[in-house]
Amino acid sequence: MRNSSRLTAALVLVLGTSAGHAALVGCSSDDSTNAGAGVNAIVFIKRQHTVATAQGVTVDVAGGNGQVLDYERYVPGGSLVMLSPARPDGVLKNITADFPTADFNGADVSFDAKQVVFSMKKDENDHYHLYTAQLTEGSDGKFEIHQRTGGDRDDINPIYIAGGRIAFVTNEMYTPMGTRADEYEHGRVVTQLATISVDGGDADRRLASQNLSHTVAPFLRYDGKIGYCRWEHLGGVNDVKLFAANPDGTQMVAVAGQHGKPSNSLFTPREIEPNVMIGIATTRNRTIHAGAIVKIDARNTQDPVCMDPKVRDKTGHACLDEEHATFELLTKDVPVGNGPSAVGRYREPSVLPDGRILVSWADGPVNDLSEQSATPPDFGVYIFDPATQKNQLIYNDRGTWDLNAIPVVARTEPPVIGDIVSKNQDPGTPVRIGSVDVTRTSLNTDNVKGGKYGDQGVSLDVALKDAVKVRVIEGFSSEAAKGVTMFGLTMDEGAAILGEAQVYADGSWLAEVPPYLPVHLQPIDKFGMAIRNQRLWIQGMPGEDRRCVGCHEQRSGIGAPRLGQNPTVAEQHQAEQFLMPIADRYEMPWAVNKTLYPDAAPKNLVQNVLNAKCVQCHDGGANDPFAGKTYTFTATTPATGASSSYVIPYLDLSEKPVTVYYDRKVATYPASYVSLFFPASMEMGMGNAVPTGDMPPKWAIVNNARESVMIKKLNVKAADGTFAYGTEVMHPEDKGVTLTDDERAMLIRSIDVGGQFYARQNTGFVPFGGDPVAPGQKY
CATH class of the missing domain: 2.120.10.30 (TolB, C-terminal domain)
Incomplete structure (x- = not known):
């Protein structure tokens, strides 16, 4: 020491x-x-x-x-x-x-x-x-x-x-x-x-x-x-x-x-x-x-x-x-x-x-x-x-x-730091976030695997050279989802994508986001897959500039030129605007629990894509190659000491209800959501639970679409015609059903931002209007 x-x-x-x-x-x-x-x-x-x-x-x-x-x-x-x-x-x-x-x-x-x-x-x-x-x-x-x-x-x-x-x-x-x-x-x-x-x-x-x-x-x-x-x-x-x-x-x-x-x-x-x-x-x-x-x-x-x-x-x-x-x-x-x-x-x-x-x-x-x-x-x-x-x-x-x-002793008063955010400033003034060069990082011990990087992976500084955009993700919690205390079979909070900012040739990017709001970032490649999931909330005050040197630059090293001098390409193009109202922010709720939220009418439902393009072959029926395959999950309830068993389908992308135990709670979700996320989620929040039977691969790994077996099987093609996983075969091959690029992108984003089942849109949240601190404005 x-x-x-x-x-x-x-x-x-x-x-x-x-x-x-x-x-x-x-x-x-x-x-x-x-x-x-x-x-x-x-x-x-x-x-x-x-x-x-x-x-x-x-x-x-x-x-x-x-x-x-x-x-x-x-x-x-x-x-x-x-x-x-x-x-x-x-x-x-x-x-x-x-x-x-x-x-x-x-x-x-x-x-x-x-x-x-x-x-x-x-x-x-x-x-x-x-x-x-x-x-x-x-x-x-x-x-x-x-x-x-x-x-x-x-x-x-x-x-x-x-x-x-x-x-x-x-x-x-x-x-x-x-x-x-x-x-x-x-x-x-x-x-x-x-x-x-x-x-x-x-x-x-x-x-x-x-x-x-x-x-x-x-x-x-x-x-x-x-x-x-x-x-x-x-x-x-x-x-x-x-x-x-x-x-x-x-x-x-x-x-x-x-x-x-x-x-x-x-x-x-x-x-x-x-x-x-x-x-x-x-x-x-x-x-x-x-x-x-x-x-x-x-x-x-x-x-x-x-x-x-x-x-x-x-x-x-x-x-x-x-x-x-x-x-x-x-x-x-x-x-x-x-x-x-x-x-x-x-x-x-x-x-x-x-x-x-x-x-x-x-x-x-x-x-x-x-x-x-x-x-x-x-x-x-x-x-x-x-x-x-x-x-x-x-x-x-x-x-x-x-x-x-x-x-009780007198002590030296430190220097006064000037107030750059006047209390009279418009509280809606955006916050600027961005990087001088997203490829600059000191986190080179981080290993990025999957896709072109294979099972062995490459160091983060190498992978960041493939970043074409930076995804900005808003975080919210149960204040924004009525009746929800967990957003699904993952530990992630509620999420909405505010936008995906372009990374320019010099590695710079720049965006404006709402003030006060917790956000985290994901540099993404040309296939729309996250290279790294930043595990730190950042937020800013009205009018604040929160730009940094790189994607976690070396804190003890010598930084880049002062922001505003020798302007980056992103600065020359001006900041991208990610300031849409709450109702217009891009969320990907999985489905709607009509029993709890009968009036919810969300957009971008993941289950809608699965219903249209996937359940024909993955519903447990005659056309399903995995029909009849299941595994059993046995968990002990801490409060009672009693053991309960839950049967989980190997892969079923339908909406049929499946009950499962996760994070000390029993809940029911569509079979698609459970069968995709549960194999990887079993590693978190399971306590002394024991799985037995036909164990599936990790179809969907939260915050890690590129190593998720489902995404590898689906494959994805970039705008330049190249494929994420080398082969030019894109599931479902010759079965006569083709996922669009946008649908594949939705599935990738859903996994990368946290695999949430619930969102604001499928729980009926209505933002507070006017002054949120006015009398009576309390959820």
Whole structure:
């Protein structure tokens, strides 16, 4: 690990004791003196988990444990407190004593250490809103508190940023899609970045572009950008990575975790020096968002300017290299999975002025076992020393979770980054996306197979030379498909093709897309097949330019000339316009479930093509070469432990209903959809299921049409007359039925964009009109 010795040396064990606050022993703790955190005060949140009523005692562990990202859990009886001095014998003051039924979710101390911002839900009928409090008591012994946000939405995880503003995350809806609603984990709303001014509150509220899943735990970076944790769900990708953006939401960049990490998710980081962070490595779910402490180094160590702070800080040199970020687990005995821990788990680290780590820690398994035994983990405030693997007690109330501890010390305010997206700008102004040269990539370890590349494949840089277009795919989730929590037998979200931009001779392409919208990209060859499926959502603010050098260029290398200078061929031709209304965007729903959606009248139904051109020979009848061939899929339902078997046709392209088990649910789809996608989908979301019988090939591999057996059998011809798979034979050969080029293209696109059964068009979605954040506009 780079430069870890200085941090480790600074993390000196300080011993302490507590009168009335017993220390827990896990990694081991030592609390023999009253030495503390070395600061005059700390603030932290006390969250309740146990409620006693006339009906009995209720322990709410699942409220935090079951949520993939915790922001809706509410248990009354919490408080925001200040401990002064910051040691076990310090005096505890309740800043929010006037709100006895409140719960809290996030806090931060201002740059001058005179104020705290926090998220509070006053009672069960309230939402989480932002408040500020002065950290000096008034003559009446109370702390002056002001509410800063309100409305029918939840605002959590606030932090102070430069220029008198506060950044946070919110589940407010503000696009024609409505409130973003996670599909994979079946949540109903997700959170996105927002800011307000300290003085103006909601009157100066700004909203950043939307991700498809949760954005949480923002943190302040040395350069004034907002760092944050982003749950990335895009097909088979399902984790939490670190990103950063300007305070106005522009120039979103990856920070760490995109190219490997020691856990599924990186959570609640804090920067300890430029591009070096302390955070939590965890699975996030089933662990109450606790895990191991990890040091993350995302500096560009190959650039001497970046490693010399005397030079770097004067020049403002960009030193981030997320592609080569490294990770050091400081609590090596703490598991990063969701199994029970023998040494407890940690939450929400923050760094003290002397370099030591202030954390919340709980002993015990800190996972589902806590829930099953109705024994909540006991999070207290500690200082952790990685050299000795010991925790020094600062404060622990056994009746609450003591979380989010922050030192009350003045700190340097970073530079203000100018707002290039005025709140008065037309919110419909397009975003420009594109590449200087799509063939430039650092991902040459990626192997592209199928078609002309054969079974052995070629490196990505070679394959990208065949790119003739870039497909731009909009993502949406269950907010846009009524009654849908999975889009079919794949992990992919809803999808619509906004357009396919031409790649010019110099490798450049350029397009304009709607702002705020999550999209991902696929460079495609002359046969219309994806060369690579980008597994990262990108989005932009109104009027923003999100062009890059190449198809993931080397972050630590020397880039191309500045955009706008030596204009690319794409710039000379101007940007292609992919700005059609929602109803006109190209979707490929498979069929219509008339029972659920009797009024849906979608276009581009895949089943219509199969009915017209394929079922004559593939319906299980006399003309079907695979008639009677099936395999059986046996799955155990986790909730009941009972086993059920499902018979799947080898290849049947008709609409006859077939019931199947996938991703913990039983559902019925047309035989065509099941028989094509299920062989490859069995590798995901199947748990302990076992297939037996006549196993078919992988007819349709999600996001990979070129290796799908069906597409290889159909073959496809490019405009120049060449064939994708060498042979000039195109199925169905001499059977008298011929698929058109457009029909073959539809089947290829359907597979490449995610193999979804459901879409907006076949579920009756109607976009919100007018102002999506107006009263009553909530799905």
